[in-house]
Amino acid sequence: MGQVMRRYGTAAGMAAIVVFFAVALPDTFLTLRNWLNISQQISMLAVVAVTMTVVMVMGDFDLSVGSMASLAGVVAAVAFTHGWPVWAGVGAALAVGLLGGLFNGLLVSVVGILPFVATLATLTMYSGFAFLMSGGKTIFGRDIPAAFSGFARGGITLGATDGRPLVLPWLTLLALGVTAAIWLVLEQTAFGRRLYGIGGNAVAARLAGVKVMRLRLLAFGFTGVGAATAGLMYAARVASANPTQGSGLMLTAIAAVFLGMTMSAFGQPRVLATLAGVVVLGVMDNGLTQLHVDSYVRDVVVGAIIVLAVSISAFGRRATGG
Amino acid sequence: MAQLRGAVQVVPPPSSAPRQFAMPDLILSDIVKSYGAATALDGASLHLRGGEVHALMGENGAGKSTLIRILAGLERPDAGRIEIFGRPLGPGGAQAAGLRFLHQELQVVAGLSVAENMHLARPYPRRLGFVDWGALNRAAATALTRLGLERIAPATPMGALGPGDQMLVRIAATLIADGGAAPWAYVMDEPTAALTGAEAERLFAVIDSLRAGGAGILYVSHRMDEVMRLADRVTVLRDGRSVSSRAIGQTDQARIIHDMTGREIATLYPDRAMPGGTTRLALESVVAGPLSGVSLEVAAGEVVGLAGLAGTGRGALLGAVMGAVPRQGSVRVDGQLLRADTAAAWAAGLAWIPRERRAEGIMPGLALRETVALPHLARMTRAGLVSRAAERATVARLAGDVRLKAQGPDQPCAELSGGNQQKVLFARALAGDLKVLVLDEPTRGVDVAARFDIYALVRGLSAQGVAVLMSSSDLPELIGLSHRIAVLGRGRVAEVLPAEGLDEAGLLARCYAAMEG
Amino acid sequence: MGLQAIWNLGEVLDVIRNTILTAARRALLATVATAFAATAALAAEKVAVITPYLAQPGTQFYVDAFKARAAELGWDVNVIDTAGDVAAVISRMEDVVNQGVDAIVINVDPAQVGAGLQAAADAKVPVFGMDAGTDPLIVANVTSNGYAMAAETSVYVANRIGGKGNVVMFTFDPFPPVQVRGVIAKAVFGNFPDIKVIDNVTPDVSDGGIADSRAKMEAILAANPEPGSISAVWAAWDQPALGALQAIEAAGRQNEGIVITGIDANPQARDAIATGGNFEASVAQDFAGIGRTTADTVAYVLGGGTLKQNVVYVPTKLITAANATDK
Numbered sequence A: 001m002g003q004v005m006r007r008y009g010t011a012a013g014m015a016a017i018v019v020f021f022a023v024a025l026p027d028t029f030l031t032l033r034n035w036l037n038i039s040q041q042i043s044m045l046a047v048v049a050v051t052m053t054v055v056m057v058m059g060d061f062d063l064s065v066g067s068m069a070s071l072a073g074v075v076a077a078v079a080f081t082h083g084w085p086v087w088a089g090v091g092a093a094l095a096v097g098l099l100g101g102l103f104n105g106l107l108v109s110v111v112g113i114l115p116f117v118a119t120l121a122t123l124t125m126y127s128g129f130a131f132l133m134s135g136g137k138t139i140f141g142r143d144i145p146a147a148f149s150g151f152a153r154g155g156i157t158l159g160a161t162d163g164r165p166l167v168l169p170w171l172t173l174l175a176l177g178v179t180a181a182i183w184l185v186l187e188q189t190a191f192g193r194r195l196y197g198i199g200g201n202a203v204a205a206r207l208a209g210v211k212v213m214r215l216r217l218l219a220f221g222f223t224g225v226g227a228a229t230a231g232l233m234y235a236a237r238v239a240s241a242n243p244t245q246g247s248g249l250m251l252t253a254i255a256a257v258f259l260g261m262t263m264s265a266f267g268q269p270r271v272l273a274t275l276a277g278v279v280v281l282g283v284m285d286n287g288l289t290q291l292h293v294d295s296y297v298r299d300v301v302v303g304a305i306i307v308l309a310v311s312i313s314a315f316g317r318r319a320t321g322g
Numbered sequence B: 001m002a003q004l005r006g007a008v009q010v011v012p013p014p015s016s017a018p019r020q021f022a023m024p025d026l027i028l029s030d031i032v033k034s035y036g037a038a039t040a041l042d043g044a045s046l047h048l049r050g051g052e053v054h055a056l057m058g059e060n061g062a063g064k065s066t067l068i069r070i071l072a073g074l075e076r077p078d079a080g081r082i083e084i085f086g087r088p089l090g091p092g093g094a095q096a097a098g099l100r101f102l103h104q105e106l107q108v109v110a111g112l113s114v115a116e117n118m119h120l121a122r123p124y125p126r127r128l129g130f131v132d133w134g135a136l137n138r139a140a141a142t143a144l145t146r147l148g149l150e151r152i153a154p155a156t157p158m159g160a161l162g163p164g165d166q167m168l169v170r171i172a173a174t175l176i177a178d179g180g181a182a183p184w185a186y187v188m189d190e191p192t193a194a195l196t197g198a199e200a201e202r203l204f205a206v207i208d209s210l211r212a213g214g215a216g217i218l219y220v221s222h223r224m225d226e227v228m229r230l231a232d233r234v235t236v237l238r239d240g241r242s243v244s245s246r247a248i249g250q251t252d253q254a255r256i257i258h259d260m261t262g263r264e265i266a267t268l269y270p271d272r273a274m275p276g277g278t279t280r281l282a283l284e285s286v287v288a289g290p291l292s293g294v295s296l297e298v299a300a301g302e303v304v305g306l307a308g309l310a311g312t313g314r315g316a317l318l319g320a321v322m323g324a325v326p327r328q329g330s331v332r333v334d335g336q337l338l339r340a341d342t343a344a345a346w347a348a349g350l351a352w353i354p355r356e357r358r359a360e361g362i363m364p365g366l367a368l369r370e371t372v373a374l375p376h377l378a379r380m381t382r383a384g385l386v387s388r389a390a391e392r393a394t395v396a397r398l399a400g401d402v403r404l405k406a407q408g409p410d411q412p413c414a415e416l417s418g419g420n421q422q423k424v425l426f427a428r429a430l431a432g433d434l435k436v437l438v439l440d441e442p443t444r445g446v447d448v449a450a451r452f453d454i455y456a457l458v459r460g461l462s463a464q465g466v467a468v469l470m471s472s473s474d475l476p477e478l479i480g481l482s483h484r485i486a487v488l489g490r491g492r493v494a495e496v497l498p499a500e501g502l503d504e505a506g507l508l509a510r511c512y513a514a515m516e517g
Numbered sequence C: 001m002g003l004q005a006i007w008n009l010g011e012v013l014d015v016i017r018n019t020i021l022t023a024a025r026r027a028l029l030a031t032v033a034t035a036f037a038a039t040a041a042l043a044a045e046k047v048a049v050i051t052p053y054l055a056q057p058g059t060q061f062y063v064d065a066f067k068a069r070a071a072e073l074g075w076d077v078n079v080i081d082t083a084g085d086v087a088a089v090i091s092r093m094e095d096v097v098n099q100g101v102d103a104i105v106i107n108v109d110p111a112q113v114g115a116g117l118q119a120a121a122d123a124k125v126p127v128f129g130m131d132a133g134t135d136p137l138i139v140a141n142v143t144s145n146g147y148a149m150a151a152e153t154s155v156y157v158a159n160r161i162g163g164k165g166n167v168v169m170f171t172f173d174p175f176p177p178v179q180v181r182g183v184i185a186k187a188v189f190g191n192f193p194d195i196k197v198i199d200n201v202t203p204d205v206s207d208g209g210i211a212d213s214r215a216k217m218e219a220i221l222a223a224n225p226e227p228g229s230i231s232a233v234w235a236a237w238d239q240p241a242l243g244a245l246q247a248i249e250a251a252g253r254q255n256e257g258i259v260i261t262g263i264d265a266n267p268q269a270r271d272a273i274a275t276g277g278n279f280e281a282s283v284a285q286d287f288a289g290i291g292r293t294t295a296d297t298v299a300y301v302l303g304g305g306t307l308k309q310n311v312v313y314v315p316t317k318l319i320t321a322a323n324a325t326d327k
Helices: A002-024 A032-041 A043-056 A065-081 A086-111 A115-134 A146-153 A170-188 A190-200 A202-207 A212-238 A249-261 A271-290 A295-319 B002-008 B064-071 B114-118 B133-146 B163-173 B197-212 B224-230 B253-261 B314-322 B342-347 B357-361 B368-380 B388-399 B418-431 B448-463 B475-481 B504-516 C003-032 C034-041 C057-073 C086-099 C110-122 C146-160 C176-190 C210-223 C238-250 C267-274 C287-302
Strands: A155-161 A164-169 B025-035 B038-049 B053-057 B079-084 B099-102 B185-189 B216-220 B233-238 B241-247 B279-288 B291-299 B303-307 B328-333 B350-353 B436-440 B467-471 B484-489 B492-498 C046-051 C076-081 C103-106 C127-130 C140-144 C164-170 C194-201 C232-235 C259-261 C279-284 C311-314 C317-319
Touching (some): A002 A271, A002 A295, A032 A043, A032 A164, A043 A065, A043 A170, A043 A212, A043 A271, A065 A086, A065 A115, A065 A249, A086 A115, A086 A146, A086 A212, A146 A212, A146 C110, A155 A170, A170 A190, A190 A212, A190 B368, A212 A249, A271 C086, A295 C076, B025 B216, B038 B053, B038 B216, B114 B133, B163 B197, B197 B216, B224 B253, B233 B253, B241 B253, B253 B448, B279 B314, B291 B314, B291 B492, B303 B475, B303 B504, B314 B467, B342 B350, B368 B418, B418 B448, B436 B448, B448 B467, B492 B504, C046 C057, C057 C076, C086 C103, C103 C287, C140 C287, C146 C232, C176 C194, C194 C210, C232 C238, C238 C259, C238 C279
Parallel strands (some): B038 B241, B053 B233, B436 B467, C046 C076, C127 C140, C164 C232
Antiparallel strands (some): B025 B079, B233 B241, B279 B328
16 A cells, blocks of 8 residues: 555656646647647756756755756857857857766765765856856847757647647757656666666665766766756747856756655656656646646645655655565 | 463552562563565564563564564554553553663764763753753763673763674663663664674673563574573574474574474585685785785685684775775786776676675665676676666576575565575675675674575585685684684784684684784 | 657547546536636636746836736736746746737746747737837837936936036946936937036946945045036936945035936935935836836737837836925
């Protein structure tokens, strides 16, 4: 009973949320157009949360992803203002993400600072860099090439309904691609398996021949690149970059991973479970907006659902004595 | 009840009578407990009297832990009675009725003092609303003195004590009045699992003094020698039933093993195979931890045991061989120089069974196939992807060799018993191209039957030419398994003795002699 | 992933939807949808107001006035705050378009929410700006006239000093709405042959602008020690005006008749003006008026009207000691 609740309680709750909105919003919720919308809206969060899963598998986490996302957007935008082509600006931003992630990894694995402290410090640093580079201002308008912002508006046209085109957005495809890649890395490669070993017991993993220090360092690199990717997606979507625009992503991404963790037997983070957590958060935003629920009430409801999911999972764990 | 209380009928205890006038005793009868379809206890009975040490034995999975959890009030039995002083166990549980529990995992706060640790679950003495440190330390000192532990100062930080003294402090803590019933009985679950020989000796002395003071002690242990030495009575559980309860004088080691396993184990230690001759593992001038230069060779098929008093660096030597602790000097396997890191060690055919299974070996959430595959992943990938089929095939191939009892390769390790977890680690060691097996306390916390399986396995590997380097604080085990025994002392190998014909007392004497140099 | 698969997904969703609708609707609709049915029955106009800045005081004035006017018009208003998240404004615009609102009001730079504007345009949902900015996809932006505000205070200064004297200007060109104010003031002063702009300062605004403006003003005062050598300080917004006031008072030159003006009439500026000191005037935007006028503009367009201009200006008010304490 407890076992069942622990494994499937969250999934059942997620299904219940979808059914609730489907009934309350009979004409607009369960439409392909709305789900394409949701998929685009959650694409940035999905990329951050899925790559955050890589470090959370090891029992670490990265608080700096939000400011890294802001920084990456600003780096690209500043590059554009200096006349760099789109590929070069994007490449520079991703390189900054990789370096920032590896720096986090260096602090955590080689220097041995607790992830909370190390990434709290780099959160502040990366945010400072973003303010320095942008001069504290929002970079927008002619400085942002149309080819860059156009990516966030485009997609594969699937057809048209009600005279409006039905588009599978590039952002959605990108998020799916990142999710698939991270799933492959975590679930199917020796690298991912070793990360789960570190998460299960870092001492035991080292004694079993896992190069803990090197792997931890690399894993943070994934998260840094993911954060930068999400920052670029965000900048493209709002066709602008400012030094704080990514800051909301960090806590929501961690919440999504935690929500997903309630679905696995031993509370391990899993990529697909994280994606499910992201979808639930996106569906809540979409559905509650359509239901006219006050934005502040929406925050309370979303927080309450996270508490509920984690409580049910904890209760289930106690009931099975695990 | 009546037949057990006959002796004290002269003072018939009315329901309000103070407890200390009644003959202390605890009766568990016909306890039944199931978890879903699995029956953990199926008619377990036990009678603990004051003034006796009562050993509870059984293989892993026999139901000892469940019985103790029920007694502690952590689980509710499905059927059966628990009576203390002839009354059903009240809602306050065993703690309120004067029982105290000491678990093998020590729960101490290393940063607090001994006295504070002793008061953790009790109100601190106060004066004017502030903690009265003088009274706190005096209460602690009084309790420590009652157990003859004057040498432990109440103000010492708990973290500065060894695990043995920490255990003794926890026992002393139970003697501090806490407003509840005075303790009259102790449940000790594998108390010596983390202790060195000398520490265990001090614990035994304390147990003797508690017994002399009229306390009853329920003593759960896998160590036959301890039980034979300490216990007045032994109750054996098998498959959730109590199969025998005998006074120690009316039983012996073979009989207890028979009761536990339901089968005869003729000899605990299988015959030694002859070692092959060529050197597989060669250590030269290894410096690590307390070791100042150890040279040692292990031939193919040979089992070399490491003996030595606590602190002589047995663990450090094994860690240095595996590259888990920094080292100087050289380690060669089949003549090849080995880099000092664990990944290189596994790749070269070394495998390690660590001492602390839970802390150093098992990753609870990982499936047992994942645990087995972890050091060998490079060999189990196809086109960069881990082959689950290869993992399952490996587990299937090895499960029989190590006599692993599990539902299947995908079962999480957390769901396995301690003995089976140890067998998973053995399977992991065998999964590669094994050349040198490094064993650190290979049978700690493992029941008798699993222990026998492990001995047979080590023998079999040795017969196949695997070199084995092992450390064990269980001297009979060390003597029984090894071809040669290296005695460590003063940072080096003092001497290497043939194990054949050595006895426990003789080996211990050599260990002390090694310290003299 | 092929297109066929996505179409199939659409069909699957339809099947799921129909199943759920027939089976569960009757059971849950009664409890869940009663409230929504009640509002739907009125067939009221549905208008969504989406802002990332609801926590800021000015925005609250707009939104409250908008809601009050909308209530008189019998509209069903949904106010959504994304707490600073601009991308979420786009997401919520997509959501309310999908939900089928009749109009959307935003107060964020339209250049940053182009994707949301496009989604609304595709669905033919009109979008209005409430002090937002202009954009081809915005029907109209309702705001205060920055040119007029600058004209008000610069003309006030020119008149007070009798059309002659030395003037210090505080401007800030990097921010377009403030830049236009400086342009206008310069043009006004240029029209008086006896007014000389002796300094044009761009203060560092990273700490709000007061401290650096004070430091800059102190330097200017030191360079012009003669009483009467500075007749007025014109500031493009209130913070530099407050900094200049502090500098003048600290230098003990508050009795030389130096006239200071700002723009925006924030509470601190109103207090300074009310004391009757050197800080004499500022201009207040009519936030409530912007909210009300936005509602009226939406009503006009939804009623079938067409607007010629894409900016609607709401009158501003000059604040002096005479009316600084009015609400």
